[in-house]
Amino acid sequence: xxxxQKGFLQMFSAKGSFRHGIHPEENKKQTEHKAIRRIPFxxxxxxxxxxxxxxxxxxxxxxxxxxxxxxxxxxxxGYVSAPIHAPVTGTVTAVDKLVPMPDGSKSAAITIRTxxxxxxxxxxxxxxxxxxxxxxxxxxxxxxxxVVGLGGAAFPTHVKMKAPQGKQITTLVGNGCECxxxxxxxxxxxxxxxxxxVRGARLVMKTTGATRTIIGVEDNKMDxxxxxxxxxxxxxxxxxxxxCEAVKTQYPQGAEKMLIKSLLDLEVPSGGIPxxxxxxxxxxxxxxxxxxxxxxxxxxxxxIVTVSGPGVNRPGNYLVPLGTPLPELLAHAxxxxxxGMVILGGPMMGSTIxxxxxxxxxxxTGVLVFxxxxxxxxxxxxxxxxxxxxxxxxxxxxxxxxxTLGRLAQNDRYEEMADEYHMWDCFxxxxxxxxxxxxxxxxxxxxxAKGGHRQRNQPVQK
Amino acid sequence: MSGxxxxxxxxxSPHLKKTLTVREIMASVVVALLPVCAWSIWLFGLSALALLxxxxxxxxxxxxxxxxxxxxxxxARESSVVITGLLLGLTLPPGFALWMAALAGFVSVALGxxxxxxxxxxxxxxxxxxxxxxxxSFPVAMTTWTPxxxxxxxxxxxxxxxxxxxxxxxxxxxxxxxxxxxWSGATPxxxxxxxGDFASASDLMFGTVSGSSGETAGLLILLCGAWLxxxxxxxxxxxxxxxxxxxxxxxxxWLIDPVLYPSPVFMLFSxxxxxxxxxxxxxxxxxxxxxxxxxxxxLLIGFLTVMIRLFGSLPEGAMYAVLIGxxxxxxxxxxxxxxxxxxxxxxxxxxxx
Numbered sequence: 001x002x003x004x005q006k007g008f009l010q011m012f013s014a015k016g017s018f019r020h021g022i023h024p025e026e027n028k029k030q031t032e033h034k035a036i037r038r039i040p041f042x043x044x045x046x047x048x049x050x051x052x053x054x055x056x057x058x059x060x061x062x063x064x065x066x067x068x069x070x071x072x073x074x075x076x077x078g079y080v081s082a083p084i085h086a087p088v089t090g091t092v093t094a095v096d097k098l099v100p101m102p103d104g105s106k107s108a109a110i111t112i113r114t115x116x117x118x119x120x121x122x123x124x125x126x127x128x129x130x131x132x133x134x135x136x137x138x139x140x141x142x143x144x145x146x147v148v149g150l151g152g153a154a155f156p157t158h159v160k161m162k163a164p165q166g167k168q169i170t171t172l173v174g175n176g177c178e179c180x181x182x183x184x185x186x187x188x189x190x191x192x193x194x195x196x197x198v199r200g201a202r203l204v205m206k207t208t209g210a211t212r213t214i215i216g217v218e219d220n221k222m223d224x225x226x227x228x229x230x231x232x233x234x235x236x237x238x239x240x241x242x243x244c245e246a247v248k249t250q251y252p253q254g255a256e257k258m259l260i261k262s263l264l265d266l267e268v269p270s271g272g273i274p275x276x277x278x279x280x281x282x283x284x285x286x287x288x289x290x291x292x293x294x295x296x297x298x299x300x301x302x303x304i305v306t307v308s309g310p311g312v313n314r315p316g317n318y319l320v321p322l323g324t325p326l327p328e329l330l331a332h333a334x335x336x337x338x339x340g341m342v343i344l345g346g347p348m349m350g351s352t353i354x355x356x357x358x359x360x361x362x363x364x365t366g367v368l369v370f371x372x373x374x375x376x377x378x379x380x381x382x383x384x385x386x387x388x389x390x391x392x393x394x395x396x397x398x399x400x401x402x403x404t405l406g407r408l409a410q411n412d413r414y415e416e417m418a419d420e421y422h423m424w425d426c427f428x429x430x431x432x433x434x435x436x437x438x439x440x441x442x443x444x445x446x447x448x449a450k451g452g453h454r455q456r457n458q459p460v461q462k
Numbered sequence: 463m464s465g466x467x468x469x470x471x472x473x474x475s476p477h478l479k480k481t482l483t484v485r486e487i488m489a490s491v492v493v494a495l496l497p498v499c500a501w502s503i504w505l506f507g508l509s510a511l512a513l514l515x516x517x518x519x520x521x522x523x524x525x526x527x528x529x530x531x532x533x534x535x536x537x538a539r540e541s542s543v544v545i546t547g548l549l550l551g552l553t554l555p556p557g558f559a560l561w562m563a564a565l566a567g568f569v570s571v572a573l574g575x576x577x578x579x580x581x582x583x584x585x586x587x588x589x590x591x592x593x594x595x596x597x598x599s600f601p602v603a604m605t606t607w608t609p610x611x612x613x614x615x616x617x618x619x620x621x622x623x624x625x626x627x628x629x630x631x632x633x634x635x636x637x638x639x640x641x642x643x644x645w646s647g648a649t650p651x652x653x654x655x656x657x658g659d660f661a662s663a664s665d666l667m668f669g670t671v672s673g674s675s676g677e678t679a680g681l682l683i684l685l686c687g688a689w690l691x692x693x694x695x696x697x698x699x700x701x702x703x704x705x706x707x708x709x710x711x712x713x714x715x716w717l718i719d720p721v722l723y724p725s726p727v728f729m730l731f732s733x734x735x736x737x738x739x740x741x742x743x744x745x746x747x748x749x750x751x752x753x754x755x756x757x758x759x760x761l762l763i764g765f766l767t768v769m770i771r772l773f774g775s776l777p778e779g780a781m782y783a784v785l786i787g788x789x790x791x792x793x794x795x796x797x798x799x800x801x802x803x804x805x806x807x808x809x810x811x812x813x814x815x
Binding site: 268390429 | 476756
């Protein structure tokens with residue numbers, strides 16, 4: 001790959017970092033040294049059919065049917081979709097129960113009552129020789145495994161495993177930054193499942209055509225960097241095409257555009273995707289699951305979730321069967337009974353939930369519980385006028401002008417925001433709102449403006 | 463455990479907030495100004511104290527009045543108006559009549575801030591609006607200086623301090639002459655071109671020269687500014703750019719003729735430049751937002767200050783330079799919008815244009 005022609009400004013940016021960004025308190029100490037532990041199987045499992053991006057899965061079981069742990073219960077509803085597998089051995093109690101989702105919507109779900117005496121051994125497992133599979137067969141195998149982006153996006157992984165039409169992928173980037181405060185599940189995965197991760201990277205390299213893999217890890221997780229390098233050195237064969245590099249601990253380092261910039265000093269063009277500059281970015285947890293499941297022809301039935309926050313008495317990283325009702329997980333982690341706030345994902349980009357009456361799905365990276373008396377931000381938004389302090393301008397990793405965007409948004413001037421101030425380049429990382437001393441909800445203003453602009457200008461113009 | 467729909471808060475991300483608030487920013491600036499005020503009182507005595515109290519109270523009272531008229535709580539939730547009052551007091555001559563100072567305070571807040579919509583809306587630094595008003599209205603009083611460290615500065619006021627409104631200005635020269643010999647009344651800046659006798663750099667840095675009550679101690683102001691930068695309340699770029707602009711503009715003149723033109727160091731530490739660079743030009747509202755814009759803004763102020771000083775009819779140019787800079791800020795912003803991430807030329811062939 002051709003090294004980039006360095007622009008004048010790029011001379012100032014040190015390798016391993018991007019411009020701007022913020023340094024929120026990490027809060028990772030609570031969980032980063034806790035090994036992953038399995039939680040007991042709950043009595044009843046809830047499997048929403050729309051737990052990934054794209055089309056919902058289609059049930060292939062009936063009510064009353066007995067299923068075995070690992071068995072397919074819903075097939076992919078299209079190309080951009082993923083199948084769902086039974087997380088427990090038990091009896092299907094419903095296939096179309098409407099259940100609440102984290103975003104407040106409802107989704108049809110399959111519910112399974114667990115057999116209390118079942119061994120919960122994964123019966124559906126058929127080792128295959130991945131070397132013998134063609135790239136297309138491999139992509140199909142990943143879809144069959146039901147793997148979706150486990151970094152929180154929940155986008156079906158197999159879709160990203162083939163270079164888009166007319167583009168060529170040369171570099172696979174493993175995203176082990178985990179820049180969100182509190183979360184440590186990727187950290188633990190890199191420490192405990194590095195072999196699976198490397199195996200997964202090999203498979204993805206084969207389908208995308210990438211000739212090398214760089215795993216980027218923030219330098220607050222040097223133990224993970226060393227562990228991955230150790231594994232790479234110990235594995236048979238030549239592994240020099242897979243490397244692990246430390247990047248600066250800086251939020252939002254884990255955003256794919258930022259990570260590519262830090263590792264390769266390349267910028268994904270505005271409105272483009274990483275494939276435009278020959279890159280594909282995969283979360284390390286996703287790679288580990290691909291590496292673990294595909295060679296065994298198994299389905300994704302559990303994931304690792306960080307449970308943390310001041311409202312949790314036993315914070316840690318838990319191996320959670322997908323479909324576990326959230327209250328079961330919280331009870332196991334000894335969370336307080338009446339939380340003031342529960343965040344799914346990290347505190348910067350995660351979302352709050354109105355009720356814990358939801359199920360753990362493939363896209364949940366973490367659950368953060370805060371008691372009413374110590375919410376992560378002050379209770380009332382004591383909003384003041386913008387004083388032009390430039391804090392947001394110096395925080396924005398996309399080099400936008402959030403202050404002006406906020407002012408324009410408050411006046412419904414969405415077209416100006418899009419045409420002159422590059423609103424659509426914002427990926428809502430939250431840095432601007434985090435640093436604003438006037439407590440202006442800049443990120444939310446931009447979010448609303450995007451919605452308004454989309455509505456006014458259908459089809460969307462970027 | 464079950465869901466508690468009523469007790470759980472729903473918010474939009476980000477859920478983490480940095481704790482620095484506007485209130486803390488303003489309070490920090492007030493704290494940073496206090497040593498400068500203290501120095502000014504130590505130097506000029508009771509009159510300087512009375513002046514600072516008058517301008518500050520006048521500014522607070524003006525804001526309270528307009529807040530009441532607008533049906534808002536009289537006292538603002540942050541202390542930016544105190545900054546305006548203190549800065550105004552610091553830029554006036556120590557013997558300035560208090561009634562004039564009170565009027566200047568009213569104009570600062572009424573014309574400089576409230577008229578535009580209050581905090582965050584004022585295009586100009588309110589304190590400088592007040593000073594410009596005083597300069598235009600009371601040119602004689604604005605250029606009547608008192609030497610520092612007078613023997614009686616803590617036992618009596620400078621006579622002009624208590625001049626009655628609209629009466630013949632009180633002459634303080636007799637009071638001064640009784641305490642010090644051979645007082646010319648000229649500030650170091652005024653001396654340029656008259657005597658060719660430039661005050662020494664150390665006198666300027668430590669403020670043992672005559673001048674406006676709080677503009678003299680360059681080093682102290684710099685130190686207070688450094689504390690604000692260290693606290694993360696203030697950016698270092700604007701003060702740096704103003705100083706750089708001053709040095710860059712005055713250096714060629716000084717190199718051509720060091721007898722006729724003052725040295726860059728003199729330019730930096732004389733008059734109100736240091737106060738303007740550290741506390742006035744950095745008033746966040748009237749400054750550009752963009753990264754390049756901040757540098758252009760600062761350099762422009764430095765350049766204008768030197769130009770006004772050397773070729774204008776006014777002895778001091780920093781104030782007008784900042785005001786002109788404020789006026790240019792929106793324009794600078796418009797032309798210096800930074801190129802967002804991802805707008806560089808595509809590196810690879812076949813990439814999106």
